[in-house]
Amino acid sequence: xDVPADDLLRSAPLRRxxxxxxxxxxxxAARDLPWRRTRDLYCIWVSEIMLQQTQVATVVGYYExxxxxxxxxxxxxxxxxxxxxxxWEGLGYYRRARQxxxxxxxxxxxxxxxxxxxxxxxxxxxxxxxxxAGAILSIGLDQRLPILEANTIRVLSRLIALRDDPRSTxxxxxxxxxxxxILPAERCGAFNQALMELGSEICTPREPQCATCPVAVCCxxxxxxxxxEIPLAAKKxxxxxxxxxxxxxxxxxxxxxxxxxxxxxxxxxxxxxxxASAAVADESWLTSAREHLASWLGVQIEPIAHLTxxxxxxxxxxxxxxxxxxxxxxxxxxxxxxxxxxxxxxxxELAEVPLCVTGRKITGLLAEKKTKQKSPVQxxxxxxxxxxxxxxx
DNA sequence: AACTCGGGGCA
DNA sequence: TGCCCAGAGTT
Numbered sequence: 001x002d003v004p005a006d007d008l009l010r011s012a013p014l015r016r017x018x019x020x021x022x023x024x025x026x027x028x029a030a031r032d033l034p035w036r037r038t039r040d041l042y043c044i045w046v047s048e049i050m051l052q053q054t055q056v057a058t059v060v061g062y063y064e065x066x067x068x069x070x071x072x073x074x075x076x077x078x079x080x081x082x083x084x085x086x087x088w089e090g091l092g093y094y095r096r097a098r099q100x101x102x103x104x105x106x107x108x109x110x111x112x113x114x115x116x117x118x119x120x121x122x123x124x125x126x127x128x129x130x131x132x133a134g135a136i137l138s139i140g141l142d143q144r145l146p147i148l149e150a151n152t153i154r155v156l157s158r159l160i161a162l163r164d165d166p167r168s169t170x171x172x173x174x175x176x177x178x179x180x181x182i183l184p185a186e187r188c189g190a191f192n193q194a195l196m197e198l199g200s201e202i203c204t205p206r207e208p209q210c211a212t213c214p215v216a217v218c219c220x221x222x223x224x225x226x227x228x229e230i231p232l233a234a235k236k237x238x239x240x241x242x243x244x245x246x247x248x249x250x251x252x253x254x255x256x257x258x259x260x261x262x263x264x265x266x267x268x269x270x271x272x273x274x275x276a277s278a279a280v281a282d283e284s285w286l287t288s289a290r291e292h293l294a295s296w297l298g299v300q301i302e303p304i305a306h307l308t309x310x311x312x313x314x315x316x317x318x319x320x321x322x323x324x325x326x327x328x329x330x331x332x333x334x335x336x337x338x339x340x341x342x343x344x345x346x347x348x349e350l351a352e353v354p355l356c357v358t359g360r361k362i363t364g365l366l367a368e369k370k371t372k373q374k375s376p377v378q379x380x381x382x383x384x385x386x387x388x389x390x391x392x393x
Numbered sequence: 394a395a396c397t398c399g400g401g402g403c404a
Numbered sequence: 405t406g407c408c409c410a411g412a413g414t415t
Binding site for chain 2: 405406407408409411412413414415
Binding site: 047048050051052053054055056058059093095096099126127128129130131132135147148149150151152192193196199200205206233234236237239318 | 405406407408409410411412413
């Protein structure tokens with residue numbers, strides 16, 4: 001290990017100076033984020049789960065809507081999973097929402113509805129690893145627990161001029177020990193947040209603002225002119241291209257939707273029937289779509305038109321989605337929740353169904369189309385209830 | 394120690 | 405299109 005790292009780990013005065021500098025800076029620079037206005041463990045927990053692999057700006061709106069709907073653990077534990085997922089829709093990594101929901105039930109069952117205060121008990125909840133447990137308990141209760149995540153990996157790597165891949169097991173061990181070593185005895189929660197804030201606002205991936213960094217003087221990467229090289233870049237992901245087809249099956253004013261099963265992507269969410277297909281939307285595409293729906297779901301359809309083509313990414317996949325508009329002809333569809341969980345729903349009902357993002361996008365197209373088609377003469381009796389869809393970005 | 398989980402935003 | 409993001413859980 002480099003000398004500066006040893007200094008940080010060994011010299012208590014140096015560590016105290018570092019902590020003081022960072023905390024003082026944070027006191028004047030901390031952003032006003034919604035989850036910083038509370039010390040309620042449940043609220044902090046929700047924020048930390050949402051923030052996993054997700055940027056702050058994206059989370060803010062979701063956090064506020066989620067807590068408005070589920071203000072405490074018991075409310076969340078008692079909620080329908082569909083409502084939980086509906087509020088998570090668009091945030092991605094939906095397993096987080098299902099695990100949060102399951103953990104809420106566990107908190108009610110095992111801890112009387114009180115969020116646990118011991119590291120081991122928190123760590124035992126689904127979806128909570130070392131980072132999240134340390135974050136919740138340090139921020140909420142000032143327990144002296146270190147954290148290590150995207151921002152602080154970068155900050156600490158630069159601070160000690162870590163030459164190795166910070167993702168390696170060896171480096172992680174080093175970084176966790178540094179995170180623990182520099183953690184002051186008091187204001188641990190503020191300090192942990194300050195470190196993340198520093199990584200997010202000053203010690204950025206590209207062109208870090210060293211001129212305004214409160215700890216530039218003890219930064220080894222800075223001293224060695226290596227801020228551009230540290231942390232070592234991750235090897236770029238290799239994408240796999242996929243082409244899939246989604247079919248909008250119309251029957252009167254209803255549409256056929258299917259719940260994604262465990263083991264599939266978007267498990268628990270709903271989508272228009274979707275399957276892997278050829279790359280082009282030609283004659284054979286129509287035929288194979290018809291055959292696929294018949295053999296897969298037992299539904300006979302008559303293709304109407306190619307509705308749209310959309311591209312989206314899912315982890316390491318790049319998906320081109322061909323969307324086919326079709327009419328239901330025949331075939332029995334069990335309208336229940338048993339797998340494969342098919343349902344006929346109206347456009348209005350879709351507002352409450354948790355859909356994957358592409359499903360929501362298609363729904364938007366259908367609503368648009370319906371509005372355009374509607375002639376002034378065919379006026380239906382006004383609906384008394386208008387359901388408001390959550391805004392999609 | 395890798396790999397996967399199957400996401401989404403933004404320049 | 406490439407890079408990044410307040411990681412967790414498995415193999």
